[in-house]
Amino acid sequence: MxxxxxxxxxxxxxxxxxxxxxxxxxxxxxxxxxxxxxxxxxxxxxxxxxxxxxxxxxxxxxxxxxxxxxxxxxxxxxxxxxxxxxxRSNEQSVSVPEFDGRGLCSVRKFESNQLAANSPNEDRRSAVTCLQSKGMLFGVFDGHGGWTCAQAICERLLYYIAVAMMPKHSLEEMDRCVAQGRAVPPILQWYKHHSDYNYRDSAALYIEHLRVFWQELLENEEYSKGMSPPDALDLAFRRLDADISLEAQLPLTNSLLKSTAIQVAFAGSTACVAHVGPDVIHVANAGDCRAVLGVQEEDGSWSALPLSSDHNSQNPSEVQRIRAQHPSSERDTVLADDRLLGMLMPLRAFGDVRFKWSVELQQSVMSSLDSSVDVASLNLYNYVPPSYKSPPYLDVTPEITGHKLRPQDRFLILGSDGLWDELSNHEAVQLVGEHLSGIHLQAPVSQTERKLKLGKLFEVLQKRRARASPALDTNAAPTSSATLWAGTTTASCVRRGWPPCSRSQRTLHVCTGTISLLLSST
Known part of the structure; x- marks a missing residue:
């Protein structure tokens, strides 16, 4: 039909x-x-x-x-x-192999899907296993003003985070390999969709600045065992944004590299990244993406536990933070029409240097571009609002949240505002939870069946299971702009007909509307 x-x-x-x-x-x-x-x-x-x-x-x-x-x-x-x-054209499902103890975390499998709201799609997703430290990283990146900034962030940010968590001896060995021209030990195990793209022409520049970052870590006498996930997330966000700003100001002789650097810096992207370790999830958020934990109560019902806050004008604490950073004379102009300077909805983001640089610096960078750079094709915003008096108005400092996994914590959803504009936290959790619970296979138990003895009821349930048809959509990732969810299987799953498992066998199922993944802890 x-x-x-x-x-x-x-x-x-x-x-x-x-x-x-x-x-x-x-x-x-x-x-x-x-x-x-x-x-x-x-x-x-x-x-x-x-x-x-x-x-x-x-x-x-x-x-x-x-x-x-x-x-x-x-x-x-x-x-x-x-x-x-x-x-389902952008759907992805990956079973994560075990790495002999090198990548221990709570992830066993991930699934993802993505439905673009515009063309080209401005949202990106990333999923990796950290090979030099424990855990996995998952990210959803919502670009604006073009896809270039989100693309750069999805390629680079997880490397910065992983490097910051690596112990000093691993960084020293990696630096020696680069200096001697030897193969560098892999840092991340990537899980990519067949349509994922990389800035190949900019790879050398990106690696060079990543190396400068780890060399500065090595110069820090207090750095030995690697940073904790919260500290690594915070530093990586801020350092990558600083590198993006710097690259746009460098006198690059390659016109393609220069065009890319300018486009990345003047475009923007929000980001929500989750680091999933053996027992703890840490979420770093900058912008209006969101992380929501799905919790299954003892009675089998689902509840939503937010692990991030939206950084927009609907968040009173964000409004207060922005206004406190600028003179009282700008109180009515710094936020206008629920947007930063009347233009930008998220109040934290990567890139967007037109909200961070002084007017003089913006003009200097643009005037320094030689004739080989097609400025018209860069789609840059040259408009400077009259209220632009005390930059920077925007930063990318992430809000970090930590959560220790419990038996009732079943899945985590990471999504861009495209998902949350359509679904509430509870609705999203309910959809994923019922999918995991196999609700699509369960017809209501009749009044007659409820009166049966346990043995007869078991026979009825076995027959129903044999007659059941699997769901057409086997991917639990919501079909939205960009989302990520994760969940765990525990003894409480018996209510849904799943076999019980011990604490040591708990699995965390993660998936994104862009990526979806299944996590398993040891």
Whole structure:
């Protein structure tokens, strides 16, 4: 049976860029962006704008711009197979291998999904195992003003965090390898979707600044065993943002590198990163992404425990913090229309140097660009608000939250504001929790069945299980802009028909609307 998808939803789905393979369902897959990155900087893609329209029959044709060939409020007819192909095109599910004690944490598996709200998609996701220290790192990054800053953050931030947690002897060995031209021991085990992209042209610059970072750590006499996760998260956020600002000011001779550095610095991105260790989750948040823990109570019901706060004008403490950093004469202008200087919604973010640099520095950097840099293609915001008097107005200092895992803690959701604009904390937890509990396999127990003796009731339940059909969507990650969830299996799962397990066998299931993962503690 065809499924009805309203035009407003379909329009969001159909914003995914189209490849040149022809009018197939695979066209909705988020493409590999190697060509896109280079062409974005030059404002062209093979000299042709490859876009398309759609009719009621979902016929695709390449045209000069995206549009609907039918009126905006028309319902489109797509089959269930087509709908699920679109919604699952960015789905990912990974079983995390064990690393002989090198990467001990609570993760066994992760799942993720992503549905772009615009094209190109500005959200990013990352998932890694820390090979030189215990734990795993998961991040959701919500870009604005373009995707370039979120892309750089998703590639680099987890390296900065992992390096800060490494013991001194490991950093010394790594530095010797670089100095002698030997292979460097791996720091992270990455889990990537096939469409994930890296700034390959900027890799050498990124590695150079990462090395400067670890060399400064080695010069610190108090640094020996590596930083704790909270300290490493805090330092990594602030240091990477400082490096992004510095790179935009460097006199780079390569015009592509210079264009990329400028674009990354003037764009912006919020970030929410979770470090999951054997017994503790630490969450670092800067911006309006959110982390929510799903807790299963003794009666089987679900409750939501926030592990982060939104950094926007709806948060009174954030409003007070911003106003306290500037003269009282700017009280009414520093936040206008619920936005920073009337322009930016998140009050903490990477990049966004137009809210951090002085006007003189911005003008100096832009005027220093030579003719080989196509400034027009950078899509920069050159407008300076009249109330821009006491920068910086924005920083990326993260809010750190720690939570010791308990038997009732079942999963963690990391999501961008695209998820939380549609679902409350409780609704998101309820959806993931019921998926984990197998609610889709359970029909209500009839009044007659409730009166049966335990043995007969067990036979009825066995028959029901044999008749059950699995859910069409086996990925528990919510289909949203960018989300991440995690959960644990404990003895309380018996209520849902799961086998009990001891504290030492507890598993934590993590997944993101961009990434979803399953964690297992030792």
């Amino acid at each position: 065809p499924g009805r998808v309203c035009a407003s939803i379909l329009q969001r789905v159909l914003t995914a860029p189209v490849s040149s393979q022809g009018p197939q369902l695979s066209l909705f897959n988020y493409p590999t962006q190697h060509g896109q990155h280079c062409h974005l900087l030059s404002s062209r893609i093979n000299g042709t704008a490859q876009t398309w329209t759609t009719s009621r029959t979902s016929h695709l044709s390449f045209v000069g711009k995206r549009s609907f060939s039918t009126r905006q409020d028309l319902d489109f007819q797509l089959s269930q197979v087509q709908i699920n192909s679109i919604l």
